[in-house]
Amino acid sequence: MPFDLNDDEDLSIKKFELMLKSNEVGFFDSEEFEQIIEYYLDEGKMVLARKAIGLGISQHPAAVTLKLFKAEMYIFDNEFPQAEHVLNELFEIEPQNAEIYIQKANIYSKTERHDKAIKLLKMALDLTLDQADVYNLIGMEFLFIEDYSNAKVNFMKCLELDDTDYSALYNIIYCFDFLEEHQQAVDFLNLFLNKNPYSEVAWHQVGKQYFDLKMYEKSLAAFEFAIISDDHFVGAYLEKGKVLEKLGRYQEAIENYQITLTLDDPTSFAYLRLGKCFEKLGLEDDAITYFKQCVKEDPLLDKGWLSIVNFYTNKLDYQKALSYIIKATETDADNALYWTKYATINARLNFLEECDYGYRRALELGNYELSTWIDRCDVLLKIGDLDTAISNVESGLEFYPQDVELLYRLAGLYLKKGAHIKGKFYLQNALKSNAEYVMILEELFPLVFNNPEIQQLIKV
Template sequence: MQDEGRPHQEEEQMLALVKAFEAMMAAGDSKFFDHDDLEMLIEHYLERGSLRKAQQVHHYAIGLYPESLGLQLREAQILAGNGKHVQAIPRLKNLLSFEPRNEEIHLTLANIYSQMHEHKLALHHFRELLSFSDSELKKELFIDVALEHENLGEWKQAIRVLHDALREDPSNETALYELAFCYDKEGRIQEAEAFYLTYIDDFPYSFAAWYNLGNARQRLGKLKEAVEAYDYAILIEDSFAPAYHQKAEALTAMENFGDALEVHKEALGLDIPQPSTYCYMGECLEHLGKLDEAAEYYHQCLELDANFLEAHIGLGVLADLREDHSAALEHMAQALLLNPNHEDTLLMMATILKKMGRHEEADTCLVQLLERNPKHVEAWEERIDNMQALEAHDQALILLDNAFEHVPPTSTTLGYKQFVSLFALRLDGEALRLLDHLLLADFDGMNQLLETYPGLLDDTRVASRYERMKP
């Protein structure tokens, strides 16, 4: 019972100390304060970011205790807090020569070097500390060392240290999350999945392990197994909102939009409403064909964040589905104001402009997209479609030559477009030879082409090839 009241008692003592010192300064008096009390007072102000007050206490304290190493350390910490790292480091190194195993000096130096992006020097001091610190501090130090390796892009070393952290303290949740991040950076997702499965064998009630297992499985495309892992995480910790969000994402990827929507609703009851949640709910409703409800959620998203790009795009898609192309264009234009080079928006805007017969403007959007990403196959397809809609087949063939410089020449979708333009220009021999190859490589592609150009089968040469090659 006495231990339970100690933090409150210490807080009261600190408030009394603060009050006494500030009253003395306000009155312009000079009183005696115990050395340890003054150190505690400086630390109190440093923790709260009150650097000016910490400096004021230090100035007063050093007059009483000019030889104090502890106050010299506080002075270095104040300098570091003010961004004067170059001045702080020599003082700390000098103190270290007197107390080479002082934990606080090593920690202060390590943190200063980390802030200066001198991560190898930070690692030196963190590792020095590991050599003599107690087990409680080691739990934190392993994470500090791992983070410095991450800052250096040394993912393998970070993974090794994080495993050390878990051996020291298997319940270290920070280590579990950082391991997931490092395995992801290394592209070792299968190894991550195997690790979390092994960990769960020993610690089956770790919601963090189940959650990270779900994330690994989702990255591997094991969506059903990912949902199961998220369910276990939620079962253990039903207020852990990230598990709901990730479960909903996995269900959406499975095109299970109804269940995803319900999980998003559950998440709303646990967390401060996020614009992204409302937007994802709008997308689910859009896929379920509930366009009016979808629009409501997109608007709710924009009420929280007027610049949420995906919500503007979503409203544009809804307007396009309703064949209200002018409204769709307005929403896409708003999205482009937020991100002028957003590839999906440029592509959708070009598609809408094409539907409106504004082919030159559509081409301008596609040119802008392809200048940024010349390997964007869908943009090449749309640009060539746009030329073919204008019956500019010579230009379409030139574009196809350009496209094949950037995308695989084995693309049958572009190949069928090439056939259309060759055939339209009466280059029958070349067109029919290409068609023979395409029908062998991708017969279904011909069925898709016939949805746009059903009249192709009126030509007996095309029809006979089509019938002959039918699987």
């Protein structure tokens, strides 16, 4: 089957795929193979990329670029010895080829030898015409070893060479944020904006930095400049809305959040913030409508469910609050926040067994806050399950060994159960820690507290 050479990329790809279907081999020049391979790599079609690499090298065994693709594929498959073998062969042929250094650095990076990767990439800088990409790679290596200062420097060099590289700009700000250098970030961004006054991304980042610095008026101005630079920039409207909320300008915040709903697909965040703003304004019907829209848009957003639950809890409508927290647990049964809230609502309704279940699930899922152990103990005490209450408090003391509230509770539980030696031991420890908290014993264990023997111990 005849094939005509054609420089058009689409035609080359169609010709290559037709060749594979027909099971006949056609000839392509090395540049066509490069285009075909790059296309398949960009599309994530690795099987076809491998076929193109294999056929390309068979037709052009001396083509360095095709062999570099072969090394890259070996690296992708974590076949590092094979990749190094290919790269070493290529180094003998073209020792000044920057891509060889870059791919070798990639192997070092993937095998967590980041210092060696950085060293090779710095060597590649002197050999490449595309220094911006190499500075970006060096920056990423420094990020891997959590050297944010050096990472920041290299991303800055990348941005100096290509001021449209917003990924480098975002990485620079990420480094500033991690180092908590918010004012330095503002200074850097202002210098960048002097050269690029209509960069909506830079204005957006300036606004976020001012927000972190609690300089809300300046933050607001920055987001307004971002919107002037691009009036379809959804992120700027969202951030502007957040600032307006901080300033108590809820109606204006609502207007900005609502604009985002017209510019792009609605987001659960926008619905949530709209609900919060309407709630602040006392417009309850609008608030609950947007909270419900929020969880409909993203059922896994816990802030949405908790906003609904808190809305009804604040209205003392515990039955409705319970129905929604149950829906939340059905959506995500592994969210400890939901189970803690489930427990507190059931406590309000005096459903003690369900309350205990909620606290137990929260603890199983890692909610080890002191209040969880304490509140569960008090519920178990009301139920009359002293053994489980003791086990619960002892578990809490593993996390908070000196907590006086737990110590008094454990003392009271043991004394109530009749284990006087253990009870007195924990009571003495509690009294030494803070005698004023003995009111816990009086409130939760009045019979124990009024026992003459215990009174004598307290007075001593």
